[in-house]
Amino acid sequence: MLQQAIKKVLLLFIIMLLIILPVTSVPSLHAEASKPVHILLLYDSLAKGTSKAGNVEALQRMLATFSVKVTLQSFDTYQKGELDQYSQVIGVHNVPDIAVSNRAFLNDIEEYTGSYLHIGTNAPAIVMNKLRLSLNHINEDTIRLSIDHFSEPSIQADSLSYIVSHSGSSHGLIASRNSDRQSPYGVVGEEMAYVSFFEQGNLSELAIGYVLRDWLGWSEQSSTYVVFKEIYPFSDLIRLEKLADELYEAGIPFIVSVRPVFSNLDYPATKRYLETLKYVQSRNGNVVVNVPVVASTISQLDRDLNKSFELFIDAMAKQGVAPLGIGAEMYWTYDQHYANSGLGLFDTAVLFPNEKLMHKSQVNSSLSFPTSLYSLQLRFLDALEYKETAIADLPMNTAITFDFNDNEQQLVQAVQRLRDSWVTFADLKYGDHTVTTQANTIRSSGGSLYINDQLIDLATAREEVSEEFEYKPKVEKSFERWFNVQNKVFIVIILVTIVAFGGFFIIGHRLYKRKYFK
Known part of the structure; x- marks a missing residue:
């Protein structure tokens, strides 16, 4: 009996090990697999x-x-x-x-x-x-x-x-x-x-x-995307909507890399900006948030980029806009300050060539993203010869970039060049991309956009933004009502005086005229 009891205890112990070991080993294996090369x-x-x-x-x-x-x-x-x-x-x-x-x-x-x-x-x-x-x-x-x-x-x-x-x-x-x-x-x-x-x-x-x-040993399929960058709240938003219409009619999915707004998020101008982005999103466009412009005079400010980005992303989500990534010059990924505060909210990046290095805390190791796009201009590909009339993929994920501006002729030419191009352009939202803040989780999958697991209706009508806005709260003023009454009394007295003066002037003119005739 004792031997049977020991066997049962050993068997139970082995079963418990078999149950526990796979469960405990999976997270470590997953962590190892997700660690970048x-x-x-x-x-x-x-x-x-x-x-x-x-x-x-x-x-x-x-x-x-x-x-x-x-x-x-x-x-x-x-x-x-x-x-x-x-x-x-x-x-x-x-x-x-x-x-x-x-x-x-x-x-x-x-x-x-x-x-x-x-x-x-x-x-x-x-x-x-x-x-x-x-x-x-x-x-x-x-x-x-x-x-x-x-x-x-x-x-x-x-x-x-x-x-x-x-x-x-x-x-x-x-x-x-x-x-x-x-x-x-x-x-x-x-x-x-x-x-x-x-x-x-x-x-x-x-x-x-x-x-x-x-x-x-990279085996994942690559795609080519169209990206319009240098889009600001003060850009010609009507022109941007027209560009979205033209690309939609041409059947070309595209991405807009938009500059963020970190303050005055409740102003009508900001809401019009977000409503325009929602319209762009409905025309088969995708949105990524471009990093803010860094100037030498503000490069050392201790701004909390995480909080600033989160405020803007949350404002976008509130308006039904779903950003899917970050756009930045490459040097941002080699800066500890930028990598730890701002870039960590995104798992997808469009990396542009460095134009002017404005490091705050430079390091020699980069921050990697699960998905990153290599930016090229279309004229680079125009200079090449190619065998086929249409080519689906380049060896890496690529972004064909254009600077958005208010010159209508240049943008029309850009759309025409895209129409005539041999490249097959992909739609970013068909990939798996996630942007996470404390309040919202925004993701894409299979061509659909989600905010906190709620499917976004891309056909949602835009909201009209009222021009009436109280930019500064009204301050209660002492004796304001009394002064208003006093002003009205003075206005009446002045008007009566003017009328009386006019009457005296007419009477005096007649008397003088009568005396002259005599």
């Missing part, structure tokens, strides 16, 4: 003043579209053992004449067991060996670059390495315009990858996306 991005020079200027920044934005966290660092500041903290590392070499001299990096890279991608010249020996690379270095050449459906016939490339032989999968094709030289644009192996050159402003800016997609 962390990449170390090393560079030898930012190449300012050369054709490669801006390629490191473009690579940072490109990596963000694959939802990775990036730590940016120069080869010179690398310290021993840092490679071991990362499973994937990228090295950008922009200066062909000067090799990396940091002995700590050179020693660590030869022992590195993770995945390494090298861009440019002076590839480490481990990359050359594992990819079985044989390179032919050319200081300057005019090339034709082709990849996927795209090609650009004439690119002036400096410090270019042709790949003579290799192992691994190849991407794209580089062909010299001056000789019979040609080679793959990039090569990806099991552990190492190599890209011959990368510049901003030509097809290599797009081609690097195909290599990164393979190297990162």
